[in-house]
Every structure is written in C-alpha cells, then in structure tokens.
Amino acid sequence: MTAAVAEPGPTDAPLLRVRGLDKHFGPVQALYHVDLDLPSGKVTALCGDNGAGKSVLTKCIAGIYQPDHAEFLWEGHPAHIRSARDASRLGIETVYQDLALADNLDIVQNMFLGRERTSRGLLDEDSMERAAGETLASLRVTTVKSIRQPVASLSGGQRQSVAVAKAVMWNSKLVIMDEPTAALGVVQTKMVLDLIRRLRDRGLAVMVISHNLNDVFEVADRIAVMYLGRLVVQGDAATFDRQSVVEYMTTGAAGRPGGPRAKES
Amino acid sequence: MAGALPERAPDLTAAPEAIAAELPPEVVAQSLGEYVRAYTARIRAGESGVLPVIVAMVAIMVVFEAISPNHVFLSPVNLVNLFQQSAVIMVLAMAEGFALVIGEIDLSVGFVGALGAAITVQLVQPLTTNWPWWAAILAGLFACAVFGAIQGTLVTRLRLPSFIVTLAGFLIANGLFLKVLLLGPFSGYPNLAGQSINLQVVYYLMWGSIDPVISWIGAAVVVIGLGLFMWLGDARRRSSGLVAPPVSLTLVKIGLIAVIAIVVVGICNTNRANLGTLEGVPWVIPIVLAVLGAWTVLLQRTTYGRYVYAIGGNPEATRRAGVNLAVVRTVAFTLCSFTAGVGMLLYASLLGGMSNNVQGGQYVLYAVAAAVIGGTSLFGGRGKPLHGILGGLVIGGIYNGMYLQGLSVEWEYIVTGLVLLAAVIIDSVSRRGSSSGSVTRV
Incomplete structure (x- = not known):
C-alpha cells in the first residue's frame, strides 16, 4: 500500500484536496461546488447550521454518498472515492455521531x-x-478498567475514545469526527478534545464537525464554514473569531471588513 | 507488557460501584475472593448470568426428589431417562439460539426437524430405499439446511419478518412432514424396529450405550483435554499480560468440569436394568456434547460467530464494518434448521420411529423457553449454546417430575409456562439494569 509514497509529490500539498464537489438528491442541490483542503497535522473544524450540508459533505468524503462531480487529490495525486472501502483503503476513517459500537461486544472485539x-x-x-x-x-x-469489558459498561467519553481508537488503529491518515462532544459532560468533553489534539500531534489530519463553538476554538487549527450547501470560507483558526464564524454560519458572509475572504490561496 | 493498561484513577463521572457491577467478574478479578465479590455485585445489579437457571435446577431436584413416589427422581434410571428426554429440547434450544442471538426467531424448528428426521427414518427402511444410515442422516439434515436457507433468504433478501416467514415455514414443513410419512408401505408410521444395521444405528442414537470402561476413558480424555486447553490458554494470557482470570478460578472451573463428568459417568455406569445389565453412557450424551462443542467453537472462536453477536448487538455498526449481514443471517437460519434436524432425529430415535402425532408446535415453544431459561436473550446479542443445555435440563426436569407424579399434561404446560415467564422477566430486568449507564436503546 505504501509502495508509491516515496515518489516526490507536491510536498506541501494538503493530505486531501477536494475540488468542485457537487451533490444533489433528486431536485435538491445539497452541495454546490465545494472546495476543501484537509492538511496533515491539523485539526479542521467544519461548522455550519443545520442543513448546511456538513453531513452530506462528510459522507461524500467517506465514500458513503457518490458525488455528482468531484475531484479528489490525495497526497497530491488524483484519487477516486466510490465506496466506504475505497475511503478506508486510502486511510480515511469516520467516527459517526452514533459511534457504531456493538454494546454486547467488548472493547477489543x-x-x-x-x-x-x-x-x-x-x-x-x-x-x-x-x-x-x-x-x-x-x-x-x-x-x-479492562479492555475486555463490554462497551455497554463504558461512559460516553470512553465510548467516544474507543470509537476514535478503532478509527486510528488502521494506519489511517484522515479521521473525520461527527459531533464528537455533542452528548458529553464537561470532564468527558475535555477528555475527547485532548484525544483530538493527540491525533493531530501524531501527524494525522482531523476533521471535526461541530456545532459547539467553544470546542471549535479550543481545538481547531483551521476552520471551514458551510452555508446552504456552499463552503463559504476556510482558513486559519486565528483569523476567525466567534462573531465572524457565527455570521458566516447564519448569513454566509462576514459583515465586518477585514475578515478572512472566502477561500484562502 | 503494553497490553496491560496502567492502573489509573477510575472515570470520575461514574460511580465505581456501578462500574464494578456492570463488568463481567472474570475481567476485573485478580483473585478468587475478588471474583466472588464482583459476581455478587453483578447479581445485585440485576446481571444474574446463569445463576437463576442453576437455582431452578436445584429447586427442581430437591422438590421432585422429595415428592416423587419412592424418591425415584434422582435414581440413576430416572436421571438417564430424564437426560434422554431433555436431549431433544437441548438440541432444539441450541438451534433456536442461532435465531435468537441475531435478534430473530424461528418458529419452524419443530416441524423442519421432524421433516428431516422423517426423511432419515424413511430412507433407512430395508423394505424400500435401504440407504446406509450415514447417507440417510446426511440427507435428512441436508433437507433441513435447505429449508433453513430458503427461510433465511426470504428474511434477509426480501426483508420479511422472521416471525411470519418461519410461521409459514412451520405450516409448510408440517405438511411436507406428513407427506413424507405417507410414502412407502408403513401406513404413515415408519419405525426403527428390525435387524438391519441401518435401522439399529438410528435407534441406538438414543438407546445405545457405550461400554462402561470406554465411558470412563472417554470422559477422562475429554476432561483432561479441555482442562489442559483452558489451563494453558489462561497461563499464556497471564504470562503475556493479557486479561485473564485468576489461577484459582481456572482451577475451580476445571474441577467443576471434572466433577460433572465423574457424576454423569458414574450415574450412567450403574446398572439401570431390572433384569440383566444395562449400563454405560448413552450415545446421546456424546452427540449432544459434540453439538455443544461445535457450536460453541463456531460462535466464540470464529469470525462468523463474532459477526453473529455483532449483528445481535448493533446491526448498523456491523454493516458499516463491512460485514455482509445478509450472508451471516442466512447462514444463521440455515444452521438453526440444520441443528433442529439433529434434535428431531434424536426424537425419532427416542420414539423408535416417526408418527404423525409429533408435537412440532409444542417443541418450538420448549426450544425458545429452554434457550431463554438458560440465559439467552430474546432481544438479540446475548446467548450461548450452553444455555440451551441448561434450559433443556430445567424443562426436561419439570416434564419428567410431573410425569412421575402422574400429573396430567395440563399441569406440565402450566408450570413450564410459568417458568418461561420467570425467565423472560429475568431477561428483561437484567437488560434494563445493564442499560442503566450511558447506553439507552429503543
């Protein structure tokens, strides 16, 4: 699998570069021409109001949905993601909001x-x-307490940790997490955010979908905001503040001059 | 070793006691004392495991021994008899277990098994087809497996409810069973009496006995083999720092198996005949143990078995893990019907033939009841072949005890129904208890 990696690709290209992704369901256009970069060693937060298209975009990247049109560049090289299997072959793993764990099996299982x-x-x-x-x-x-205990006996944060560990065990390079802290208390949330930082420190690309701006600003290196099926802005987290993210989320544009313009580079 | 996680402060958000109660005792205990404490904590929290069925068995033994005429309930003759009667229910319950663990139900086991057994009994008849016994048995079991595969395909591919599909299967198998019985010159009652070796082998499945000396040797081989396997496996896991039960617990388990083997062989080896000699372990015991062993290995030690439990626990997660659910489920229905064929073949042997008054419907209920009484969940994801054995002994014990009392069949139905009700209550209460933490399922 790693045979072709030695070939010098465009060195500072992001791990995954999505270009011109369109997706419609029947008459409804869910995503318009989305361009998104997911660099290694960075946590990218994907924000947006309900129905903005975050989940659809995630599922297109994870191979669950087929985009109508899209160009994927994986480590600088064109790649096809037509199924969940394709995605996991590339090294893309998704931690869904429901975690997809079987309660009656233990952690190892x-x-x-x-x-x-x-x-x-x-x-x-x-x-x-x-x-x-x-x-x-x-x-x-x-x-x-024991990795042989059934998942049913774990707390919410522990379950999230197991789901993340399950995702990173397969030499994955990109981990997508859907609302990882949505159902968690304060202590558990901190535990999961620490875990996300650790993934980043290992050099993985992490994409976190979140409604919670506290978490976003605590953990994200980059922020991308969606509004009504379009990716309206993405850039370094330092160039955003709470106010501008909320404005992008609710109106698709930032009111203040001098805010980051749509699409860096 | 890296496998052992460093001991840290327990998770702050959950009470430590609650955690201890939810964990299987063997994964937390470092010593026998801790194991017992963890086990009692679990029982208090409603996770009772096999305890209720053990209690039920002891109660049945005590009560029926006390009230049975001349205290014959625990006599060797009756105990062997009881085991022979229970064997059919045990195997049918192990069959039903496949359907229950994936969260489905199979109502057809009684008549599908009877259909297979009728085919076998017909094929070995020297007057007509005169097949060798092994070919006839394989043909009967194959017919069952095909029937199960068709039912499984309808459930998985057309997404029909298993309750309805197997209810239809119940009726269809009943009709086919009666059709098969009417073939040949036996007026619908083909039996196993006769000198032909093929007839005798099928008859001996239930009524044949192994020589007492060979019985002892066989039991010793099984106990030593199983004991060594458990001991070496646990020792290897302990030495490489993996989760393993304490040494004393491994020893207690091996000791328990040895005691059970000695008691069973001892009972079987006493002379059971009024005149002459009838002694030795009946063939049916190794047959039931072989089914138990094969299905335990399949479910606990293979990828297929892992997927069966995963589907019972969370089908969606299993699908996303890349498992082909339709195949796993269809195979489960196939194995269910196949095992039912084994169970009803034993029934034919017990009866010494096949007749049209087989209570296929009642046997389904006994099979489900035995599995649930033994500890298999009706809600999927939990259950072992061993549960069928334990539950089958309870139902067989009730049946046998009531029969000795001369009580009518009505009472047997009522008491069995009450025991089943108790088992289901325990099942759903323990399920509620275990989902009291972070998990809520609808």
Whole structure:
C-alpha cells in the first residue's frame, strides 16, 4: 500500500484536496461546488447550521454518498472515492455521531469488528488484545478498567475514545469526527478534545464537525464554514473569531471588513 | 507488557460501584475472593448470568426428589431417562439460539426437524430405499439446511419478518412432514424396529450405550483435554499480560468440569436394568456434547460467530464494518434448521420411529423457553449454546417430575409456562439494569 509514497509529490500539498464537489438528491442541490483542503497535522473544524450540508459533505468524503462531480487529490495525486472501502483503503476513517459500537461486544472485539485477525481459521484473540491495548495506551486512553469489558459498561467519553481508537488503529491518515462532544459532560468533553489534539500531534489530519463553538476554538487549527450547501470560507483558526464564524454560519458572509475572504490561496 | 493498561484513577463521572457491577467478574478479578465479590455485585445489579437457571435446577431436584413416589427422581434410571428426554429440547434450544442471538426467531424448528428426521427414518427402511444410515442422516439434515436457507433468504433478501416467514415455514414443513410419512408401505408410521444395521444405528442414537470402561476413558480424555486447553490458554494470557482470570478460578472451573463428568459417568455406569445389565453412557450424551462443542467453537472462536453477536448487538455498526449481514443471517437460519434436524432425529430415535402425532408446535415453544431459561436473550446479542443445555435440563426436569407424579399434561404446560415467564422477566430486568449507564436503546 505504501509502495508509491516515496515518489516526490507536491510536498506541501494538503493530505486531501477536494475540488468542485457537487451533490444533489433528486431536485435538491445539497452541495454546490465545494472546495476543501484537509492538511496533515491539523485539526479542521467544519461548522455550519443545520442543513448546511456538513453531513452530506462528510459522507461524500467517506465514500458513503457518490458525488455528482468531484475531484479528489490525495497526497497530491488524483484519487477516486466510490465506496466506504475505497475511503478506508486510502486511510480515511469516520467516527459517526452514533459511534457504531456493538454494546454486547467488548472493547477489543469492537475495535477489530470486520477486520478480525485469525490464525488457523480461529480468532487470534491474544494478538488482537495486544494491538488494541497498544493503540489505547498510545492515545493515553487509560480510564477504562479492562479492555475486555463490554462497551455497554463504558461512559460516553470512553465510548467516544474507543470509537476514535478503532478509527486510528488502521494506519489511517484522515479521521473525520461527527459531533464528537455533542452528548458529553464537561470532564468527558475535555477528555475527547485532548484525544483530538493527540491525533493531530501524531501527524494525522482531523476533521471535526461541530456545532459547539467553544470546542471549535479550543481545538481547531483551521476552520471551514458551510452555508446552504456552499463552503463559504476556510482558513486559519486565528483569523476567525466567534462573531465572524457565527455570521458566516447564519448569513454566509462576514459583515465586518477585514475578515478572512472566502477561500484562502 | 503494553497490553496491560496502567492502573489509573477510575472515570470520575461514574460511580465505581456501578462500574464494578456492570463488568463481567472474570475481567476485573485478580483473585478468587475478588471474583466472588464482583459476581455478587453483578447479581445485585440485576446481571444474574446463569445463576437463576442453576437455582431452578436445584429447586427442581430437591422438590421432585422429595415428592416423587419412592424418591425415584434422582435414581440413576430416572436421571438417564430424564437426560434422554431433555436431549431433544437441548438440541432444539441450541438451534433456536442461532435465531435468537441475531435478534430473530424461528418458529419452524419443530416441524423442519421432524421433516428431516422423517426423511432419515424413511430412507433407512430395508423394505424400500435401504440407504446406509450415514447417507440417510446426511440427507435428512441436508433437507433441513435447505429449508433453513430458503427461510433465511426470504428474511434477509426480501426483508420479511422472521416471525411470519418461519410461521409459514412451520405450516409448510408440517405438511411436507406428513407427506413424507405417507410414502412407502408403513401406513404413515415408519419405525426403527428390525435387524438391519441401518435401522439399529438410528435407534441406538438414543438407546445405545457405550461400554462402561470406554465411558470412563472417554470422559477422562475429554476432561483432561479441555482442562489442559483452558489451563494453558489462561497461563499464556497471564504470562503475556493479557486479561485473564485468576489461577484459582481456572482451577475451580476445571474441577467443576471434572466433577460433572465423574457424576454423569458414574450415574450412567450403574446398572439401570431390572433384569440383566444395562449400563454405560448413552450415545446421546456424546452427540449432544459434540453439538455443544461445535457450536460453541463456531460462535466464540470464529469470525462468523463474532459477526453473529455483532449483528445481535448493533446491526448498523456491523454493516458499516463491512460485514455482509445478509450472508451471516442466512447462514444463521440455515444452521438453526440444520441443528433442529439433529434434535428431531434424536426424537425419532427416542420414539423408535416417526408418527404423525409429533408435537412440532409444542417443541418450538420448549426450544425458545429452554434457550431463554438458560440465559439467552430474546432481544438479540446475548446467548450461548450452553444455555440451551441448561434450559433443556430445567424443562426436561419439570416434564419428567410431573410425569412421575402422574400429573396430567395440563399441569406440565402450566408450570413450564410459568417458568418461561420467570425467565423472560429475568431477561428483561437484567437488560434494563445493564442499560442503566450511558447506553439507552429503543
């Protein structure tokens, strides 16, 4: 899989560059010509009001939906994302809001669901448990009492951590998280935000979809705002403030002169 | 090792006691004492595991031994008899387990199994087809598997409710079963009496006994093999720092298996005949154990089994993990009907033939009841083949005890119904208890 990487691509190109993505459902145009960059080692927050198209865009990148037209540049090279399998082959993993964990299975079983290791036809539990333990330890997810406990017995933040660990275990390069803190309390939210920073520090590209501007400003390096199916602005988080993000979210434009213009570069 | 997570302060947002109560005791306990404490905490929290069924079994033994005429309930003759009667329900309950764990139900097990058994009994008849016993058994089981595969395909591809599909299957299999019985010159009652080796093998499935000495040797081999496997597996996990039960617990489990083996073989090896000798372990015990072992390995140790549980727990997550749900579900229905074929083949052997008054409908209810009484959840995602064995013993015990009392069948239905009700209440209460934390499902 990594054979072709040594070839010198455009070095400072973002990990994933989306160009001209259109998507409609029947008569409804859900996304108009979206351009989005997701660089490695950065947390990009995708903001927008309900119905702005955040979820559709996410699902197009994750291979769940087929865009009508789109150009994907992965590490500078053209790539096709036609199915969830294509996306995960590239190294794109998505943590959905519902986390997609089976309550009756334990942490290890959930982390390896669909990609179990076997030896001589039987499940290789020892090897899976070791790998899952290493991944959790490297993410410093240490509050779980045992990695053999069923997911049903975990707190909301722990469940989120397990879902994230599941996503990063597969040498993923881009992790997309849908509303990771929506259902969490204060302590749990802090735990998850720390986890997101740790992913970034590992050099992963992270895209966080969030309504919560506190979280966005706490964790994001870059901010992209959607409004009625268009990506109206994206740029360095430092060039935004709360006020301008809210204006972009609600009107599609910033009222104040001198705010960041739509689309950097 | 990296696998062992450093001990840290527990999660601040949940009470530690609540966490302890929700965890399976074997993953948290470092010693036998801790295990017992964790287990009691779990029972208090409503997660009772196999405890209710053990209590029920002890209660049945005590009560029926006390009231049965001449205290024959616990006599070796009756216990072997009880096991033979229960074996059919046990295997049918293990069959039903496949449907229950994926969150479906199969109402057709009784008559689909009867159809397969009728095919086998017809094929071994020397007067007509005279097939070798193994070919006849394979043909009967194959017919069951095909029936199950068709039902599974209808449920998964056309997205029909399994309740209705298998209800239709119940009626269709009932009709086909009666049609098969009418074939040949047996007036609808083909039996297993006769000198033909093929007839005798099918008859011996239930009534044949293994030589007492070989019984002991076989039991020793099974206990030592299983014990070594458990001991070495746990020791390897302990030494590499993986989650493992304490040494004492492993020893207690192995000891328990050895005691059960000694008691069962001891009972079977006492002479059960009034005249002459009838001793040794009946064939049916290794047959049931083979089904138990095969399905336990399949469900607990293979990728397929993992997907079966995952579908029962969260089908959507399993789909997103790239699992082909339709295939896993269809295979589950196929295995359910196949295993039902084994169960009803034992029934044919118990009866010494097949007749048109097989209570296929009642056996379905017993199968579901036995699985649920044993600890399998009606809501999917939880259940083991062992639960079918335990539940089957409870229902078989009630049936046998009431029969010894000379109580009419009405009472047997009523008591079995009440036990089933109790099992379902325990199931749904423990489910509510376990979802009291962060998890809420509709």
